[in-house]
Amino acid sequence: MKTKIVSCLICLLLVSAPVRPVEKTAALPILEIVKFVTKKVIKAIDLRIQRLQNKTIWLQNAQKQVENVLSKLKLDEISEWTKRQKDLYKGYYEELAKVKSIITYYQRIKEITKKQTLLVQQYEKAWNLFKQDRNFKENELQYMEKVYTGILEQSLQNIDQIFLILDSFTTQMSDLKRLEIINKSADQINSNYDDLMLFNQQNVLLSLQRAKTKADVNQVKQFYGIP
Numbered sequence: 001m002k003t004k005i006v007s008c009l010i011c012l013l014l015v016s017a018p019v020r021p022v023e024k025t026a027a028l029p030i031l032e033i034v035k036f037v038t039k040k041v042i043k044a045i046d047l048r049i050q051r052l053q054n055k056t057i058w059l060q061n062a063q064k065q066v067e068n069v070l071s072k073l074k075l076d077e078i079s080e081w082t083k084r085q086k087d088l089y090k091g092y093y094e095e096l097a098k099v100k101s102i103i104t105y106y107q108r109i110k111e112i113t114k115k116q117t118l119l120v121q122q123y124e125k126a127w128n129l130f131k132q133d134r135n136f137k138e139n140e141l142q143y144m145e146k147v148y149t150g151i152l153e154q155s156l157q158n159i160d161q162i163f164l165i166l167d168s169f170t171t172q173m174s175d176l177k178r179l180e181i182i183n184k185s186a187d188q189i190n191s192n193y194d195d196l197m198l199f200n201q202q203n204v205l206l207s208l209q210r211a212k213t214k215a216d217v218n219q220v221k222q223f224y225g226i227p
Contacts, residue, residue, distance in 0.1 A: 030152045031120070037159050038116050044166060045110045052103050056096065102169060105178065109162055112186050116155055119193045123148055126200040129224060135207040147199055155192045161185040 130136060130144060161181055168178050204224050211217040221227075 030149055030156065031124070034116075034120055034152050034156050034159075037156065038113060038120065041113050041159060041162055041166075042110065042117070045106050045113065048166075049103060049106050049110075052099050052106070056099050056103070101175075105165070105169075105182065108182055108186075109165060112182070112189050113159075113162060115186075115189045115193060116159065119155055119189070119196055120152075122193070122196060122200065123152070126196075126203070130203055133207050133220075133223070135210040135220070136203075144199075144203065148196075151192055151196050151199075155189065158185050158188045158192070161188075 127144070127148060131141060136144075162185055165178060165181050165185070168181075204220075204226070207220050207224075208217060211220050
C-alpha cells in the first residue's frame, strides 16, 4: 500500500511538472516527495521506539516485582508456586527480550533513514552550487538533473523497503527475512549515497578543469569550499 501511494505521488508530480530547461532556482520535482516520505518514516520510528521504551520500563518494573517476591520466599515456598505464576514470570522475561529486540531493529532502520536524509542534504548542497557555476552549460545541467532524479528515485524505492520492514512487525515475517531486508536496504542506501558523492566530485573536477587561469581555479575552489 505504501509503495502504491508513493508511486502515485511520483506520477502526479511528473505529469503536473512542465517540460522546461533547468532554471537557476529549479529543484527536482521528486525531491519534495523524498523529503516528505523520509520525515514520515523517521517520525513513525521515533513514535514506535518511544512506545516500546515505555513498555520496556513497565516490563522491567513488573519483572523486578516478581523477583522481589521470589527473593522473600523460602525454597519450599518457591517450589509450591503455581504454574500460572511461573508462566507469568517467564512471560515477562520473554516479552522484555522481544521488545528490546524490536527496538534494536528500529534503531537500525533509523540509521538507514538518517543516511537517506544525508543523501538529500548532499544533493541539495551540490545542486544549488552547480546551477550557479558558469563553467556548466545548459545541456550539462539538464544531464545532471536526470542523473540526480535517477539517484533520488532509487533512494525512494529503498524507503519503500523500510515501510515493508515497519509493516513486518504486525505480520508473521521471520527475523531472518526481516534482517535480510534491512541489510539490503542499508546496502542500497549506501550505494546511492556513494554514487551521489562520486557524481558531485566528478562535476567539481570538471569545473576545475575548465578554469582557465590560476585565479579562476582558486575562485572555483573557494566556491565549492575546497582547501
